Amino acid sequence: MDFLIEFLSxxxxxxxxxxxxxxxxxxxLLGVNLVLKRFSxxxxxxxxxxxxxxxxxxxxxxxxxxxxxxxxxxxxxxxxRLKQNSKINGDAATAIVSSSALAVGITVASLTTGMNTDIxxxxxxxxLALGKSEVIxxxxxxxxxxxxxxxxxxxxxxCTFDEDFSTVTGVRVRRYNAIIAxxxxxTVVIGMRIMGALLISSIITFPALSSMRICKHYKCTVxxxxxISVVSFLFGILLSFAFDxxxxxxxxxxxxxxxFVLSVIGRVKKI
Numbered sequence: 063m064d065f066l067i068e069f070l071s072x073x074x075x076x077x078x079x080x081x082x083x084x085x086x087x088x089x090x091l092l093g094v095n096l097v098l099k100r101f102s103x104x105x106x107x108x109x110x111x112x113x114x115x116x117x118x119x120x121x122x123x124x125x126x127x128x129x130x131x132x133x134x135x136x137x138x139x140x141x142x143r144l145k146q147n148s149k150i151n152g153d154a155a156t157a158i159v160s161s162s163a164l165a166v167g168i169t170v171a172s173l174t175t176g177m178n179t180d181i182x183x184x185x186x187x188x189x190l191a192l193g194k195s196e197v198i199x200x201x202x203x204x205x206x207x208x209x210x211x212x213x214x215x216x217x218x219x220x221c222t223f224d225e226d227f228s229t230v231t232g233v234r235v236r237r238y239n240a241i242i243a244x245x246x247x248x249t250v251v252i253g254m255r256i257m258g259a260l261l262i263s264s265i266i267t268f269p270a271l272s273s274m275r276i277c278k279h280y281k282c283t284v285x286x287x288x289x290i291s292v293v294s295f296l297f298g299i300l301l302s303f304a305f306d307x308x309x310x311x312x313x314x315x316x317x318x319x320x321x322f323v324l325s326v327i328g329r330v331k332k333i
Contacts, residue, residue: 075299077192078256078309082295084204085253086265090291091211092246093270094284095222102270104141104243105263107156108250111137113259114163116184117170126184127196130251137163138243187258187310200252207245214241219280257310265291268317275321275328294320 070076096102112134119129137159144155171181182188192200211218220228221238228235246266253262273286298313305312 074192075303077194077197078299079296081192081197081200081204081252082256082299082313083292084201084208085249085256086269086291086295087288088204088207088211088245089249089253089266090269090273090287091208091284092242092249093266093268093291094273094280094287095218095242096246097267097270097274098222101242102263102267103156104138105246105250105266107141107160108134108138108247109254109259109262110160110167111163112251112254112262113185114165114167114170116254116259117167117181120181120184121170121174125195127199127251127255130254131248134247134251135244138247139240142239142243183258184254185259186308187254187256187261188308192255196255200255203248203252207249210241210245214238218242223280257313258308261310261314264314264317265295268314268321269294272317272321272324275324276331290317290320290324 070079093102093105096104112130115130115133116126119126122129141156141159144159167181217228217233217238218241220231220233221235225235249266250262253265257265269287269291270283272290273283277283277286294316295313298316299309301307301316302309302312
């Protein structure tokens with residue numbers, strides 16, 4: 063208890079927990095749909111694009127978060143279009159875009175002096191780097207993402223499981239796929255500060271996969287994913303503080319442990 067009180071006495075810890083909890087919920091909600099639609103690589107591709115955009119923003123003296131959001135949203139639309147209409151395989155298209163963006167970011171960082179520390183914070187994450195303005199942007203964005211998901215829950219559910227039937231019944235599938243892509247893009251950018259560009263996609267994918275080990279219904283899977291994501295984040299942040307390891311890595315390792323534990327529970331339930 064003393065350890066927890068000490069941790070919460072630091073302002074950066076309070077900021078990280080507020081942003082992290084909201085981010086965990088929004089990422090988990092989107093992750094279920096992305097995994098079910100086989101779009102899980104979208105988050106990974108966008109994370110690399112966000113790093114490239116952040117590097118360019120830092121080099122130009124522009125606030126990286128505000129600079130990255132529109133660029134990553136455009137990249138999300140591009141990847142979605144390539145997946146749906148291109149002759150190039152969807153995963154191959156994602157690999158091309160993500161590796162190119164990562165190369166741009168690394169090149170810009172190497173040619174610009176005095177930004178190594180800042181760029182490392184975006185690549186690997188740092189809860190110490192969260193400023194008040196970034197906390198406000200992240201909090202508002204996460205709340206809007208969750209609200210939009212709840213408002214369009216039925217449409218998103220329909221598009222996730224049967225796009226053809228949804229189209230026949232009058233649902234504009236492309237519109238809701240675009241909404242998911244935009245929400246994912248914003249989630250990736252705001253999570254980059256805590257998790258890092260290289261690890262942010264994991265909190266989109268892991269909770270969804272973990273919840274699918276024990277749940278068979280969509281609503282149960284979504285709720286369980288959100289709970290798993292929140293609990294894993296809290297334990298990860300505490301482990302990060304206790305053992306002085308990067309927050310992003312600690313959260314991912316906690317999610318990995320949850321996945322293995324729930325996989326075992328799922329197997330036992332089937333016996």
